[in-house]
Amino acid sequence: MEVGRRLMLIGGQWVEGSDGEFIPVENPGRKGTIAGEIPRAKAADVDRAVLSAFRAFEAWRKVSPRDRGKLMISIGEAVEAKGNEIGRIIALETGNAIRTQSRPEAMLSADIFRYFGGVATEIKGETIPLGENLLSYSRREPIGVVGGIVPWNSPVLLAALKISMSITAGNTLVLKPSAEAPLAVLAMAQICSEFLPPGTLNVVTGTGTECGIPLARHPFVRKLSFTGSREIGRTIMEAAAERIVPVTLELGGKSPQIVFPDADEQQVVDGVFLAMRFTRQGQSCTAGSRLFLHESIYDSFLKKLIKKLKNLKIGDPLDESTDMGAIINRTQFEKVYSYVEDGIRQKGAVLLTGGLPPGEGPLAQGYFMEPTVIGNVGNEWRIAREEIFGPVLVAIPWKGEEEAIRMANESHYGLAAFIWTHDIGKALRTAHQIESGWVQVNQGGGIVPGQSYGGFKQSGFGREYSLEGMLESYTQRKSITVNLQF
Numbered sequence: 508m509e510v511g512r513r514l515m516l517i518g519g520q521w522v523e524g525s526d527g528e529f530i531p532v533e534n535p536g537r538k539g540t541i542a543g544e545i546p547r548a549k550a551a552d553v554d555r556a557v558l559s560a561f562r563a564f565e566a567w568r569k570v571s572p573r574d575r576g577k578l579m580i581s582i583g584e585a586v587e588a589k590g591n592e593i594g595r596i597i598a599l600e601t602g603n604a605i606r607t608q609s610r611p612e613a614m615l616s617a618d619i620f621r622y623f624g625g626v627a628t629e630i631k632g633e634t635i636p637l638g639e640n641l642l643s644y645s646r647r648e649p650i651g652v653v654g655g656i657v658p659w660n661s662p663v664l665l666a667a668l669k670i671s672m673s674i675t676a677g678n679t680l681v682l683k684p685s686a687e688a689p690l691a692v693l694a695m696a697q698i699c700s701e702f703l704p705p706g707t708l709n710v711v712t713g714t715g716t717e718c719g720i721p722l723a724r725h726p727f728v729r730k731l732s733f734t735g736s737r738e739i740g741r742t743i744m745e746a747a748a749e750r751i752v753p754v755t756l757e758l759g760g761k762s763p764q765i766v767f768p769d770a771d772e773q774q775v776v777d778g779v780f781l782a783m784r785f786t787r788q789g790q791s792c793t794a795g796s797r798l799f800l801h802e803s804i805y806d807s808f809l810k811k812l813i814k815k816l817k818n819l820k821i822g823d824p825l826d827e828s829t830d831m832g833a834i835i836n837r838t839q840f841e842k843v844y845s846y847v848e849d850g851i852r853q854k855g856a857v858l859l860t861g862g863l864p865p866g867e868g869p870l871a872q873g874y875f876m877e878p879t880v881i882g883n884v885g886n887e888w889r890i891a892r893e894e895i896f897g898p899v900l901v902a903i904p905w906k907g908e909e910e911a912i913r914m915a916n917e918s919h920y921g922l923a924a925f926i927w928t929h930d931i932g933k934a935l936r937t938a939h940q941i942e943s944g945w946v947q948v949n950q951g952g953g954i955v956p957g958q959s960y961g962g963f964k965q966s967g968f969g970r971e972y973s974l975e976g977m978l979e980s981y982t983q984r985k986s987i988t989v990n991l992q993f
C-alpha cells in the first residue's frame with residue numbers, strides 16, 4: 508500500500524509548496540519504503556496559509572455557534588464513514604497496528620468532532636448583577652487565527668482535537684502535522700474542507716524548522732496550541748512570549764503506575780499493560796512507564812505481566828491479527844535502544860523481557876521492537892526519569908505508601924498516573940497526592956471527549972478535550988457594561 512503524492516490545503520485549494528519540493532514519508536513497517544510524499548512548506552507557504560486563515564476569520568467568527576456545531580457533527584459522520592480508510596493510512600505511516608490502534612484512533616476522532624459539534628451552543632456568556640441601573644454581561648469571543656502543531660504518535664486524533672476546538676469556537680486554523688505522519692491528517696482535512704468555507708482550515712506540511720517555526724512566529728497568529736515534546740514546547744512558548752499570544756502546551760510524560768499489595772491479579776496486569784500502551788509501542792504521552800510494585804507482589808505480578816507480553820503478536824501494522832506494530836522511524840528506534848542499553852548497564856538492573864532488536868527475520872525488516880521490561884530500576888536512573896517514548900517499562904519495588912507516592916512524584920513531568928487497589932479510600936488518598944493532570948484508578952484507558960485533559964509541571968499547561976478546555980483555551984471573554992440611566 509502507498510498513498511502517493513499528497514498536496515496541502517491553503518485557502519480551500521490543494522497546493523504544492525512554493526518551491527515545488529516534496530518530502531518522502533517512510534513506512535516504518537518496512538524500512539526504506541515510502542508511504543507517500545508531502546509538500547515541503549517553507550515560510551512563504553506558511554504566510555499564505557496564515558493570510559488565508561486571517562481573511563476567512565472575518566466571516567467565520569460571525570457564523571452562529573449552532574451552525575458551526577452542525578458542520579462539526581457532519582464532519583464527524585463523514586470521518587466515521589471513512590474511518591477504515593483513514594485508519595489504514597495511519598497504520599501505514601506510523602506503524603501503529605490497524606486493529607488495536609489506528610482504526611480506533613480514526614473512530615475516536617469522529618467522536619471528537621461530534622462532541623464539540625454537540626456542545627457548540629454552550630459557547631455563551633453571563634449576566635453580572637452590578638446594580639439596578641447597570642447591565643453587565645460577558646461574551647465568549649474567538650481569538651483569531653490559531654497556529655496548531657501536532658506530533659506523530661496519534662496524528663489524526665490530535666489534529667481532530669485542534670480542528671474541532673479551534674473552529675467550533677469561531678477561530679480559523681493553520682495546522683501543521685508532523686512530517687513523520689501527515690498523510691492521514693491530510694485525508695481527514697480533505698473531508699473537513701468539503702464542509703468548511705475556504706480558509707477556515709489550512710494544513711501546511713513540512714519540517715519543524717522550515718514550517719513549524721514560521722507558523723509559531725507569524726505575527727497574524729493570535730493563539731498557539733502545541734502538542735509535542737517538552738523541548739520544542741519551550742521553543743513554542745518563547746515564540747508566544749515574543750508576541751504575547753496565549754499558548755496551550757500538551758507535552759511529554761513519565762507517568763507512574765502504583766500497584767498496591769491487594770491488586771496482584773490478572774485484571775490489574777491487563778490494565779497495567781493497557782496503561783503502558785504497549786500496543787502503540789509505548790508511544791503515548793500518557794504511557795504508564797514507571798511501574799511501582801509493592802515488594803510483596805513484585806515477583807508474582809511481573810511473572811504474569813511478562814507471560815502476557817510474550818503472547819503479543821508483533822508485526823505488519825496493516826495485518827488485522829497484529830497486536831503491536833513498528834516504531835515510527837530510525838531515529839526514534841535507535842533512541843529507544845540507547846535507553847535500553849543504558850538501563851541494563853546499571854548495577855542491579857535486570858532485563859526481564861525484550862531488549863535488543865531482532866537482527867534477522869521478518870521483524871528486522873521494519874522498526875520493530877519487543878516489549879521490554881527492566882526490573883530493580885532505581886527511580887533516579889535515566890530510564891526512570893526521561894521520557895523514552897518506546898515500549899520500555901521500568902519496574903521499581905516499594906515498601907511503604909508514602910515512599911511510593913514520593914517516588915511517583917519525583918519527576919519533572921506530571922501528565923497522568925494510574926493507581927491499582929481494591930481499597931478505594933487508599934486509592935483516592937493516593938490520587939489526591941499525585942502531581943499529575945489525570946489520575947486513573949483501576950483502569951488504564953484513553954481520554955474520552957468531555958474530560959479536561961492536560962499536564963501538571965513540565966507536562967504543559969492549558970486544558971483541551973472538553974467544553975471547558977475549548978472555552979478557556981480557544982475563546983476570550985469580553986465584558987460589556989451598559990449604563991441604563993443614560
Ligand code: NAD
Nearest residue numbers: 657658659684685715719720735736739757758759760792
Ligand atoms: P516534537 O516536539 O519533536 O514535534 C512535535 C511537532 O512540532 C511536529 O509537528 C514537529 O514538526 C514540530 N516542530 C519540531 N520542531 C519545531 C520547532 N522548532 N518549531 C515549531 N515546530 C516544531 O514531538 P514528536 O517527536 O513529534 O512527538 C512526541 C512527543 O509528543 C512526546 O514528547 C510526547 O509525549 C508528546 N505528546 C504529548 C501529548 C499530550 O497530549 N500531552 C500527546 C502526544 C504526544
